[in-house]
Amino acid sequence: NKFLFFKGVPLLSHIHDVEHIQRMQDEFEFQDEDVIVMTYPKSGTHWMIHILSLIYSKGDPTWVKSVPYWERCPWIEIKTNMENVKNKANSHLFTSHLPAHLFPKSYFTSKAKILYVARNPKDILVSALHFRNHFPIFPSYSTFEHFFEDFLQGNVPFGSWFDHIKGWLPMRHSENFLLLTYEELHQNLKVTVEKVCQFLGKELSEEEINSVMENASFQVMKNHILENKELVPAEDMKSLKIVLMRKGICGDWKNHFTVTQMETFNKQYQEKMKGMDQNLFPWDQC
Ligand code: A3P
Numbered sequence: 001n002k003f004l005f006f007k008g009v010p011l012l013s014h015i016h017d018v019e020h021i022q023r024m025q026d027e028f029e030f031q032d033e034d035v036i037v038m039t040y041p042k043s044g045t046h047w048m049i050h051i052l053s054l055i056y057s058k059g060d061p062t063w064v065k066s067v068p069y070w071e072r073c074p075w076i077e078i079k080t081n082m083e084n085v086k087n088k089a090n091s092h093l094f095t096s097h098l099p100a101h102l103f104p105k106s107y108f109t110s111k112a113k114i115l116y117v118a119r120n121p122k123d124i125l126v127s128a129l130h131f132r133n134h135f136p137i138f139p140s141y142s143t144f145e146h147f148f149e150d151f152l153q154g155n156v157p158f159g160s161w162f163d164h165i166k167g168w169l170p171m172r173h174s175e176n177f178l179l180l181t182y183e184e185l186h187q188n189l190k191v192t193v194e195k196v197c198q199f200l201g202k203e204l205s206e207e208e209i210n211s212v213m214e215n216a217s218f219q220v221m222k223n224h225i226l227e228n229k230e231l232v233p234a235e236d237m238k239s240l241k242i243v244l245m246r247k248g249i250c251g252d253w254k255n256h257f258t259v260t261q262m263e264t265f266n267k268q269y270q271e272k273m274k275g276m277d278q279n280l281f282p283w284d285q286c
Contacts, residue, residue, distance in 0.1 A: 009159045014137055020079040028104040030112035036094045042127040044182040049073045050218045055202055059109040059211030065224055072271035097158045100167035111176055116168055119182035120283035121161045122253035124150045134243040152268055162272040183250050183282045189213050218248040
């Protein structure tokens with residue numbers, strides 16, 4: 001296993017650096033105009049990065065087509081990304097998968113804004129398994145069952161989904177935190193894009209909003225990502241790019257879980273989410 005454990009959280013040893021994360025946590029100063037896309041991996045991170053970029057370019061797709069997503073919205077926890085953007089003019093947009101207890105402390109006293117995208121953890125599990133099996137540096141899982149267990153135990157990058165969501169959820173009453181779901185993006189992209197614009201204080205015309213929506217659709221995004229050669233850092237990452245835009249649907253878990261696995265998952269969900277608001281998420285009832 002290539003995990004690197006930091007304060008109990010499994011991270012990826014080939015891209016993460018404990019010293020960097022610790023330094024970011026203690027010293028990185030967020031500015032009021034900063035915006036962070038925050039997710040547990042496979043929750044729709046790239047979708048939200050795309051939407052955010054398009055909102056900032058008022059629906060014009062030139063930026064998303066010509067600049068790789070990791071330069072538009074660098075992951076805070078990746079040292080090389082942060083070094084690359086340090087001196088660039090537009091470095092107010094960021095991405096992160098960090099659990100709340102590892103995130104730069106300055107956020108909690110700043111006006112920087114977090115867009116947190118949550119997704120049905122059963123669909124995350126399925127998406128993560130496919131992604132993991134295309135990740136060149138990791139050996140593939142030979143069975144679904146094995147990954148299912150690791151996921152529930154939090155033996156996956158960034159640890160347990162339950163810990164991630166429970167760590168961040170208390171922030172949802174703050175003015176600088178917007179809780180969104182992958183499912184609501186699906187259900188009504190327009191309303192969600194408008195909600196994001198309002199949260200960010202961005203006024204876009206009807207036409208501009210329509211262009212954001214058009215360019216953030218699954219198919220158009222897939223083409224943007226696949227067409228852009230610069231977005232393949234290495235030849236062996238090609239399949240990773242394809243799996244990044246895999247199916248893009250809600251409820252794919254039903255094609256993978258057995259009835260027993262569904263029951264096991266539901267039981268754990270009930271136990272781990274005890275004391276949290278019921279009906280907070282669209283998947284709480286299914
Ligand atoms: P699936 O593997 O279920 O298809 P992340 O960006 O956090 O890694 O999440 C990846 C998931 O988001 C993938 O899910 C991917 O297909 C989905 N996704 C990305 N862009 C999307 C879009 N425009 N519409 C719907 N789903 C999208």
